[in-house]
Amino acid sequence: MFEARRRSLSAVVCALALGVSIVAAHGGRAAACSCVGPRPRFLSPHAANAPLNSHARVEVPNDYAKRTFVLRAHRGAVVPTRVATIAGAELTVVDLAPTSALAPETRYEIAAVDANLHPSTLVIGTFVTGTSSDVVAPLLPSLGTVRTNLNLGPSAGGMCTVRGPWITVAKSVAQDPNRADAELGFYVWKLAPGAAYDARKPPDALVFPFRDAISIGKTSMCDTHEIELSGASVDLVLAAVDEAGNRSPTRRAHVDLTRPTP
Amino acid sequence: MRRIVVVVALVAGCGAPAPAPVVVPTVAATPARRLEVSPSRPAESESAPFEIVKGTSSLCVLTNGAAHCPHDIAADEPLANGPILDGLPNVRGLSFGQDFHCVVTADGKVACGGGNHFGQLGAGVAEESAGLKVLPTLSHVKRVVSGPFTSCAILDDGKLSCWGKNESGETGSATNILPDARVVVEPELVAGIQDVTEVAIAWGASCAAMANGDVACWGTADLPEHKKLRGAQDERPTVIASLAGATSLSANEQTFCAVLKGKVVCWGSRSMLLSRGGSKTLTELAIPDAQRVSLGHSHGCALGGGGDVYCFGAAYSRALGVPVSDRDYEPRGPAKVTGLPRVEKVFCGASLSCALTVGHELYCWGRLGTRASDIAPTPVQMRVLPNR
Structure with a gap:
């Protein structure tokens, strides 16, 4: 039990500090890698003036998917929502879209509930609405710079x-014309080269930019945002999406997977 | 922030399991060094004009409504000359977690300052705070007790209200709030318990003693009888039959101890106890006619019936009251600390032990300050109040 608790504490400390702890190699030999496992994460909205039609989005390990996800006013009632999910290899994005406008200037929280667990309710995130939808x-006038990343050196x-x-997509010029502070994410559809894009098909991933770039595919052993990239090339279709679920027109890119982009 | 706190991971003891201690050894130690003594020595029948509170890495003295918390404690410098915690003149009580502290003000409110990753400030704030933040929904507080990242307030009506980290249900709340939402953490009454007299909080579990003698625990089930009733973890308080009548509850991150029918009993992790392996029921420490017990990070001390102090746990804590090597990782069973006058109360901080005698003299041993030379392996008399 002590060991389990110590691991738990250790995991928290790692998550606080780096998210990932790395065990260095001895004598230049192959190195070990230890990662913090996937954890529930609040995706959006974070702003203090979220649109009244905001979707609440969280990302949870797949074994949380059986829980009931609710959007509720803080100390208040559950809000009726439409639930959509995007399931990945290890993580599932849960998108709760309220069926009617949220109350203005009100704090909401998104929680995962399972009456069989104690504590039964896990509050993953919270936000405050503004005054308008x-x-x-x-x-999305341009995708920006699309790069293929491959580790081909001896350290791979x-x-x-x-x-x-x-794949990284950087310097995208996505913008929300009526809200400069909109939190924009990107829906990603992965297609076989030349395959037709079906707008009715749900996206394969929802990714958010970090330092003005988004990553598609597994960037390290500790990256649990896996989207399989195999074969010689792939076609990606992207659309910017705001907190309220409004989508930009899509952009398409053909990406060579056999060599890193210079 | 006024306090920089380092979270120290407990190091498990090494070596083969040892049998439970059956003999109380008296360790040959050098007599307590008697340094400068405050000339105002109260009569034994009077209550002390101060209260000692164990801090995260030091200790504080609460006197005349102000908590004085010196960064380093020195035998020749009165504790009450230390800076006043948060500059508050009307403190009625205080407690320290791993990276935060809370005070009870004269009007029965609670204010906390420091780290807030888990919402341990409980005050509707998302950030940490160097200054104190008043918990707006909490009042009529008699006492506040803090664990590593969780706190509970004993209210005037005997109810208990807790906040902070709740991964395992240790606040008694059915809602666990992740750091992204810590702004909504606030105190909640713990359902199903009343007339609370004491509470102790560990990393993932809490226990409270009640006026009728019951002891209830919640969060991670550390005892088989608890686990049998509630499973591995549950936020609902469960009366632990084997702890009926226990008093002087104390906890560090991993271990609980209490006094039960004149004996010190411990549960949870036994890495700091001499007894390891075997059953996971209560571990009994051989301390004659035990009255009180207090735990530090990796050691503990208990008050025996004759006013003697017995310390146990990791030798590397340097706070057992006997000269030991800091490379000695073997836990030690209870051993009497020699050279102390008759003791009334014991307090253990992170790597520090203190005893308050019936004559209101304070003796401390262990890590007194931040320098390597600040270790007192055996008791040193401390000055509490300035000369009057």
């Missing part, structure tokens, strides 16, 4: 690195 779609596989490939 957002019905304007974001714009060392520490927590993976060979790849993974």
Whole structure:
């Protein structure tokens, strides 16, 4: 039990500090890698003036998917929502879209509930609404710089690195024309080269930018946001999406997976 | 922040399991060094004009409504000359967690300051706070007790209200709030318990003693009888039959101890106890006619019936009252601390032990300050109040 608790404490400390702890190699040999397992994460909205039609989005380990996800006013009632999920290899994105406008200037929270657990309720995130809804779609005039990343050197596989490939999309010019502070994410559809895009099909992933770039695929052994990238090439279709679920027109890119982008 | 706190991981003891201690050894130690003594020595029948509170890495003295918490304690410098915690003049009580502290003000409110990763401030704030934040929904507080990242307030009506980290149900709440939502953490009454007299909080579990003698625990089930009733973890308080009548509850991160029918009993992790392996029921420490017990990070001390102090746990804590090597990782069974006048209360901080005598003299041993030379392996008399 002590060991279990110590591991638990250790995991928290790691998550606080780095998210990942790396055990260095001895004598230049192959290195070990230890990762904090997938954890529930609040995706959006974070702003203190979220649109009244905001979707509440969280990302949870797949074994949480059997829980009931609720959007509720803080110290208040559960809000009726439509639930959509995007399931990945280890993580599932849960999107709760309220069926009617949220109350203005009110704190809401998103929680996972399972009456068989104690504690039964896990509050994953919270946000405060502003005073208006957002019905304007974001714009995505350009995808920006699309790069294929491959670790081909002798260090590939060392520490927590993976060979790849993974794709980064940087310097995207996505914007929300009516809200400069909109929290924009990107829906990603992965298609076989030349395959037709079906707008009715749910996306394969929802990713949020970090330092003005998004990553698609597994960037390290500790990255649990896996989207399989195999074969010589892949077609990606992306759309920017705001907190309220408004989507931009899509953009498509053909990506060569056999060599890293210079 | 006024306090920089380092979270120290407990190091498990090594070596083969040892049998439970059956003999109380008296360790040959050098007599307590008697340094400068405050000339105002109260009569034994009077209550002390101060209260000693164990801090995270030191200790504080609460006198005349102000908590004085010196960064380093020195035998020749009165504790009450230390800086006043938070500059507050009307403190009625205080407690320390691993990276935060809370005070009870004269009007029965609670204010907390420091780290807030788990919502341990409980005050509707998302960030940590160097200054104190008043918990707006809490009042009529008699006493506050803090564990590593969780606190509970004993209210004037005997009810208990807790807040902070609740991964295992240790606050008694059915809602666990992740750090992204810590702004909504606030105190909640613990259902099903009343007339609370004491509470002790560990990393993932809490226990409270009640006026009728019952002891209830919640959170991670550390005892088989608890686990049998509630499973591995449950926020609902469960009366633990084997702890009926227990008093002087104390906890560190992993271990609980209490006094039960004149004996010190411990449960949870036994890494700091001499007895390891075997059953996971209560571990009994051989302390004659035990009256009180207090735990530090990796050691503990108990008050025996004759006013003697017995310390146990990790030798590397340097706070057992006997000279030991800091490389000695073997836990030690209870051993009498020699050279102390008759003791009334014991307090254990992180790596510090203190005893308050019936004559209101304070003796401490262990890590007194932050320098390597600040370790007192055997008791040193401390000055509490300035000369009057």
